[in-house]
Amino acid sequence: MSIQASKFTPDDFSYIIGIDFGTTFSGCSYVYAKDSTNEVDEIKEWPRQGSAIYPKVPTVLLYEKDSKKMIAWGYDAIRQASVPNNNGILVNKFKLFLDTSIHSPTELPNGLTPLEVISDYLSGFHAHILVVLKRSLGKIFDPSKFRYCLTVPAMWSDRAKNIMREAAIKSNIIKRADHPDRLILTSExxxxxxxxxxxxxxxxxxxxxxxxxxxxxxxxxxxxxxxxxxxxxxxxxxxxxxxxxSSCGSAFLDQNMRHFIEKRFGRFAKENKLVIDDLVDQFITGTKPGFENDDDEYLTLRAGTKFGDQDPSKFGIMDDTFYITVDELREEIFNPVVNQxxxxxxxxxxxxxxxxxxxxxxxxxxxxxxxxxxxxxxxxxxxxxxxxxxxxxxxxxxxxxxxxKNPRVVTHRIARRTYGLKALLTFDPLLDPENLKVVMPNGYVQSSNRFAVYINKGESVMVDKCVSKTFWTFYPIKISPDLYAYDGDDPPPRHVTDPRIWMVSAFPISMPEYTSLNESTSVKLTVNMYFGLTEIRMEVVIKGKVFILASAFDTHEMKNTSSNISSPDTSCPTTSSQGSVKTTSKEKNTREKLSSPPIPLYRDFPFGIGLNEWSISNAQPPLGGCQNSEENKNKPRNKPKNKRNKKKKETKI
Ligand SMILES: Nc1ncnc2c1ncn2[C@@H]1O[C@H](COP(=O)(O)OP(=O)(O)OP(=O)(O)O)[C@@H](O)[C@H]1O
Ligand SMILES: [Mg+2]
Missing domain, CATH: 3.30.420.40 (ATPase, nucleotide binding domain)
Known part of the structure; x- marks a missing residue:
């Protein structure tokens, strides 16, 4: 569904709220946007914090047994889980579910999805922030004036970032109808x-x-x-x-310690689960923070440890303490993580x-x-x-x-992957398989499934730079300029069907109705992309109507023309003329001639869009400017007077 969004004006927001959603702890800080002193405040008190002094709150949830109902979050979840006979299920480290490099994360309980747990956590977290801010701001408290910055790991996939955005919506931090810029994702x-x-x-x-x-x-x-x-x-x-x-944070030290103890306990590990949990806790709060590679460590064994009739010293137990040497701590616990x-x-x-x-x-x-x-x-x-x-x-x-407060403090970013659209580009019999050949209504022979590259991995991009390409399609076809990515360092593959390429997001757009257009009239559309932001921003301009892809889950249709788009602090208008091209009778004949099987017609590729070789936009937005793509260098800037006489040539991308 397309949603109409109104113009975004950063000045309408008086507070900026930062949320650091962490694997083990999450934090929040805020700043008055109009304050020139840059004084940053943070939320220091968390529900049921007790004597804990860490300024962040544990990223932990407690769920009802066999249910998706959340009972508590943060310190309260830990406290309630420790109450005797509690049978709720404690869920932690769920941020790691969004890291696709971890291949075997343990399943979430009760059929919960990563999106659901993250949303549940953010709901509790955000509700508390509002309580604290209401108390501290008093009469001027107005959540509609809050703008949010949510941090995400730099190495996350676009899909993971999309899930975070969706979680922010699901947890009511922002509303789906809000302009996407009300929530900025920032890399950690x-x-x-x-x-x-x-x-x-x-x-x-x-x-x-x-x-x-x-x-x-x-x-x-x-x-x-x-x-x-x-x-x-x-x-x-x-x-x-x-x-x-990489996923090699401090929690992996805890995991190594647990494995080390379990190995020592051998077949008695299962029945001593609570003892082991307690030893790991002592490691996390006592041994780990102060470890300097100089002392052996002795952890106190709680009562009830069971080794049958075995001698406890076999298990590294001495005088009711579990001992681990400094060499073991360094080699088995710390170095495997620190070396990464x-x-x-x-x-x-x-x-x-x-x-x-x-x-x-x-x-x-x-x-x-x-x-x-x-x-x-x-x-x-x-x-x-x-x-x-x-x-x-x-x-x-x-x-x-x-x-x-000042997004312009970062001026350039490096593209982390090669990105491009799936498009119909000129067919080359030497490079494109015959089954991808498509004849367009105007007689152009093109290849479907081509990868129209917008930016290459490793390229430096100005934050507000817009890369723009102009395509064409035929009225009233539904279009979907789907975004694909490639992570390799070799030249990008030619087709999106290459197994090294994956789809980042689908962007289906129902073409607006134009009573003045006949069926099969070619319609120009400009696809603008901004790669300098933490999330990729993509917008499609069709006859002055602008659609924004805010996340993989959501398409925003802007009310007016591109001049209404303030993201990212600029818009990327296209300067090329709009002229729709009527299909001439000669073109119709060609189409008829070429449309017989086995060559499929463009209609067999309902989401196909053709790269218009003659009208690559060279638009210059007020700031930044559209990147000069290869097409810009190779192609004539203006539409040739007689398109049919123009010699077709391959677009180099
Ligand atoms: N001195 C220390 N030595 C080793 N680990 C520490 C130390 N102090 C805190 N930690 C660990 O750091 C982690 C908390 O750090 P932080 O709040 O930066 O992580 P996070 O934001 O939850 O994680 P991430 O950023 O990876 O999502 C906990 O695992 C904690 O045990
Ligand atoms: Mg962190």
């Missing part, structure tokens, strides 16, 4: 970079210097390198590497063509002394500054609101 390392840049005065980083963010959290470790641009009055950041990341972080850092250093001047470690795991010391020892000769900015555990959520 980028938010952290903005925070660190603000703190970096003390490190005296200047124009042209580069720094790496290593955001090591509970589930993921995300890295990216930025270059400081300080030539004008506005200090800004330019992403200079393709961010990388080291490899990720090496990858970023290799990717950056220039020297990296600083590495900033943020996130909860980023505060680990062992991680810090290992990184320092490995990289101190290559990188001058290796630092832990203060309040590193809040860097992401604080940076998110700073970004929301």
């Amino acid at each position: 390392p980028e938010a952290a970079a903005i925070y660190c840049e603000k703190k970096s005065n003390q490190f005296k980083l200047t124009d042209g210097q580069r720094f790496m963010i290593c955001d090591a959290g509970g589930g993921t470790v995300d890295l990216v390198v930025f270059e400081i641009n300080d030539t004008s009055n506005n200090r800004s950041l330019c992403e200079v590497t393709t961010g990388s990341g 972080v080291i490899d990720l850092i090496k990858g970023q250093i290799n990717q950056s063509k220039k020297n990296i001047d600083a590495i900033f470690l943020v996130g909860g795991f980023g505060q680990s002394k062992y991680l810090y010391n290992t990184i320092k020892n490995k990289f101190k000769d290559q990188v001058g500054i290796i630092a832990l900015p203060s309040r590193g555990e809040m860097a992401v959520v604080r940076g998110a609101v700073m970004f929301g």
Whole structure:
């Protein structure tokens, strides 16, 4: 369903609320949008927090047994789960379900889907934020004036980001009818970079210097390198590497510890489940944060440990304590995870063509002394500054609101994948299989399923740059300029059916009714894409009507023309003339001649759109500007006077 959205005006929003939805902990900060001091506040109190002092709340839910009904979230979920005879089901680390690189996440209970659990959590979380803000803002509390920045790992797929957007809608953070820009998705390392840049005065980083963010959290470790641009009055950041990341956060230390203990307990592990849970908890709160590779560790064994008639010392138990040597801690628990972080850092250093001047470690795991010391020892000769900015555990959520306030602080980003549309492009008998051959009503012979590339992986894009291509279709056909992606480093495949290519999102659009158009009249449509944002923004302009693909779940139809679109702070109008092309009698004859089987007609490809070789748009939006695609370089700018006489040639993409 298309939804009409009105013009988006950032100034209508007085507060920016940052939400860091983490694997283990989630946080929230907010800022008054019109305040020039940039003072960021954060939510420090969470329901049933007790004596816990961490400024974030556990990302945990408690569900009724055999039901999708959520009982509690956050600290309250943990508290209620520990009540004797409670039979609710505790669900945690569910953010990892959106990481497609983890191949075997344990199933969610009770038939719950990742979208449902994330939405349930965000509902509870957001309701609490509103309570706190209502208390603190009093009379001026007005949730309709809140704009949101939700952080996501840089390495997430477009699909995962779409699920987060959908979860924000399902949990009532924003409404489906809201303009998509009311919710900005921000990458976690980028938010952290903005925070660190603000703190970096003390490190005296200047124009042209580069720094790496290593955001090591509970589930993921995300890295990216930025270059400081300080030539004008506005200090800004330019992403200079393709961010990388992996699921190797601190929770994997906990998992290693659990496996280590279970291995020691052997066949007694099952019946000592509660004892093992308790030992792992002691590791998480006691051993892990302070580990510096210098001491053996002794964890207190709670009563009720059962080893039958076996000698407990066989299981590493001594005087009612479970002991683990420093070598075991380092080699079995820490190094398998820390080494992955080291490899990720090496990858970023290799990717950056220039020297990296600083590495900033943020996130909860980023505060680990062992991680810090290992990184320092490995990289101190290559990188001058290796630092832990203060309040590193809040860097992401604080940076998110700073970004929301001034999105222009980041000027360039690197395309993480090659993106393009499925389209009908000129048929080449040497390269395109015969079964893909399609004859258009105007006689053009084209190949279906071609990959019309918009941007290549690794390309640097200005944040508000729009890449625009003009296509044509035939009235009144339904169109679907579906978006596809390719992650390889080789030249992109020619057809979207190549197994290395996958569909990112379908974008079905019902063509508006035009009484003045006859059937099979060709209709021009312009597909604009913005790749410099955390989410890809795609819009289709058909005869002045603009459709926005806000997420894979949702298409927004704008009320007016492209001049009404404020995203991303600009629009991408097309300057090429609109003229619809009437099918001439000669073309009709050609069509009839060529339409007999076995060559299928365009109608067999109801979602097909043809790339118009003569009217590639060279539109220049007020800021940024449409990227000069290969077509722009190779093709005539203007429509030739006599299209039928124009020699058809392959469009290089
Ligand atoms: N000093 C420390 N050493 C190792 N791990 C730590 C330390 N302090 C906190 N942690 C761990 O860091 C994690 C919390 O960090 P953070 O809040 O950055 O993660 P998150 O946002 O939940 O995860 P992610 O960003 O991966 O989704 C927890 O797993 C916690 O046990
Ligand atoms: Mg985090």
